[in-house]
Amino acid sequence: xxxxxxxLPQSGKRTLFEILTxxxxxxxxSTTQAIPGAADILDTRFDALVxxxxxxxETRARIDLMLLPGLEAETMARGxxxxxxxxxxxxxxxxxxxxxDSVYHVDGSVNALRDIDMVISELLIHDQIFVEKRIExxxxxxRKIRDETQxxxxxxxxxxxxxxxxxxxxxxxxxxSDDEDMIxxxxxxxxxxxxxxVNIGEEDLGVVPISEAVxxxxxxxxxRVMQFSAKxxxxxxxxxxxxxxxxxxxxxxxxxxxxxxxxxxxxxxxxLISFFTVGDDEVRQWLVRRNAAAPxxxxxxxxxxxxxxxxxxxxxxxxxxxxxxxxxxKKLGKIYVNGKDYPVEDGDLLNIRFSV
Numbered sequence: 001x002x003x004x005x006x007x008l009p010q011s012g013k014r015t016l017f018e019i020l021t022x023x024x025x026x027x028x029x030s031t032t033q034a035i036p037g038a039a040d041i042l043d044t045r046f047d048a049l050v051x052x053x054x055x056x057x058e059t060r061a062r063i064d065l066m067l068l069p070g071l072e073a074e075t076m077a078r079g080x081x082x083x084x085x086x087x088x089x090x091x092x093x094x095x096x097x098x099x100x101d102s103v104y105h106v107d108g109s110v111n112a113l114r115d116i117d118m119v120i121s122e123l124l125i126h127d128q129i130f131v132e133k134r135i136e137x138x139x140x141x142x143r144k145i146r147d148e149t150q151x152x153x154x155x156x157x158x159x160x161x162x163x164x165x166x167x168x169x170x171x172x173x174x175x176x177s178d179d180e181d182m183i184x185x186x187x188x189x190x191x192x193x194x195x196x197x198v199n200i201g202e203e204d205l206g207v208v209p210i211s212e213a214v215x216x217x218x219x220x221x222x223x224r225v226m227q228f229s230a231k232x233x234x235x236x237x238x239x240x241x242x243x244x245x246x247x248x249x250x251x252x253x254x255x256x257x258x259x260x261x262x263x264x265x266x267x268x269x270x271x272l273i274s275f276f277t278v279g280d281d282e283v284r285q286w287l288v289r290r291n292a293a294a295p296x297x298x299x300x301x302x303x304x305x306x307x308x309x310x311x312x313x314x315x316x317x318x319x320x321x322x323x324x325x326x327x328x329x330k331k332l333g334k335i336y337v338n339g340k341d342y343p344v345e346d347g348d349l350l351n352i353r354f355s356v
Contacts, residue, residue, distance in 0.1 A: 001287065002064040003195075003266055004034075004088035006081070008115055009070040010103050012199040012230035013094035017067040019233045020259050034084045035067040041267075041274075041285065042260045045317055045347055049276060049283045052325075059284040061274060063263050071119060082126050086187035090266050091194045093119055098201035098229070112198055113213045120221060123189045124164055130187065131161045153182055164190070172222045193269035195262060196225045202232050206253035224265040228258040273346035276317070277301065294342040298352045308356035312338050317347035 007013035018024065021037030040060040050058050068084045085091060096105065097112045107114070138154040141147070156179050163173045169190030175183075196218055198210060210227050218225040232252065239245045249257070267273070271290045275297055276283065288297045299306030314336045315329060329335050344350070 001090070001266065001270060001272065002066060002088045003090045003092050003262070004066045004068050004085055005092045005094060006068045006071060006085070006119070007094035008096065008119075009106055011094045011096040011115075012098075013070075014067060015230040015234055016092075016094055016197065016199070016228075016258065017065060019230070019237050020262070021065055022237070033069065037065045037067065038062050039065060039259055039263075041263045041287075042257065043274060043285060045274070046276070046283065046285050048321060049278055049317075049349075052320075053278050053280060053283050055278075055280055055283045057282040059282060061285040061287050063266070071122070082189060083187070085123075085189050085192070088192065090269055091189075091192055092197055092262060092266070093194060094197045094199055094230075097198050097227075098204070098231070100201070112211065113217060116196060116214065116217055120169075120217075121167075124167060124169065127170060127188050127190050128161065128164045131157050131164065134186075135161065149182075156182065169194075169221055193266070194221075194223045195265045195269065196223050197258070197262065198225065198227045199230050200227055202229050205229050205232060224269055226258070226261045226265060228261065230258075233258050273344070275344055275346075275348045275350055277351070278349055288344060290346075291343045293340060294338055294344055294350070294352075295340050297344045297350060298354065301352065304356050305352045305354045308354035309340060310353045310355055312342060312344075313351040313353065314338055314342070315349040315351075316345075317349060320349065 020039045095112045135157045272287045294312040295306045295309040
């Protein structure tokens with residue numbers, strides 16, 4: 001899973017990226033090029049399983065992050081940023097809401113809804129231009145040689161253009177599987193899932209909710225939204241121990257760190273869930289598509305497990321936490337044996353039986 005972080009200059013996107021990836025700020029690094037990074041996915045269930053099994057090795061699932069150049073007129077005119085966005089699975093748009101006279105805003109004032117609308121508009125225009133050019137090429141080609149496949153694609157492009165003309169992103173357009181295959185390689189931006197991360201001041205944490213106008217706009221655009229304070233997150237990241245961090249979070253009334261919120265929203269948006277493999281040697285978190293069959297989840301671990309899949313022994317996380325250990329679950333008949341049709345659920349602990 002790769003998430004691209006975008007935002008206007010001085011929105012806090014670079015600070016968020018550095019906090020999430022644990023990379024220190026490096027002066028002199030170009031702000032016109034995409035910067036890659038990665039972060040462990042924080043999941044309290046993983047922590048609980050590590051405490052229970054005390055394994056020799058612990059491996060979290062990871063999220064790939066990409067800090068993209070600022071959304072300035074120059075970068076958008078060149079088009080490089082749109083190519084970068086086309087390469088990610090989801091977009092995190094960092095929006096400034098904090099007030100600070102020492103930090104300039106490109107438009108002279110802080111207005112989160114205005115900034116969200118501007119970015120939405122630019123992304124919609126990008127896809128509209130692509131669709132219009134594709135329609136022109138298809139119409140020219142069809143006039144020379146009438147091709148059924150191209151005729152079908154032309155109809156799809158015309159429907160997509162009509163949809164975009166209503167200022168609604170393509171992620172909210174229903175597209176069937178045949179059409180999906182036809183446009184899979186096209187660089188549509190508004191088909192990508194999106195999270196808006198509203199960056200507020202420390203004094204607003206737990207006091208100022210996300211504005212109704214922002215919530216309404218994100219809802220109509222199919223965008224998930226979160227609120228955080230880059231300044232506070234940076235301060236917390238400097239603390240040495242988890243105990244200190246949790247104490248700081250509690251004092252501020254923060255239930256989870258920005259990374260936890262962002263990854264949870266992105267996983268949900270992309271239709272991904274977590275499952276776990278556990279034991280004395282290793283506790284490991286894996287990601288798989290929601291409703292994936294057990295053999296598919298086995299294939300995430302290793303292709304041989306999918307190829308030779310026999311059955312999956314499943315423990316439900318909530319039941320394990322409620323009863324304390326596997327031995328008790330076994331006595332209660334709560335270790336479930338499932339075949340190839342079993343859809344893996346979020347939080348499942350899997351033990352794959354296979355033969356190659």
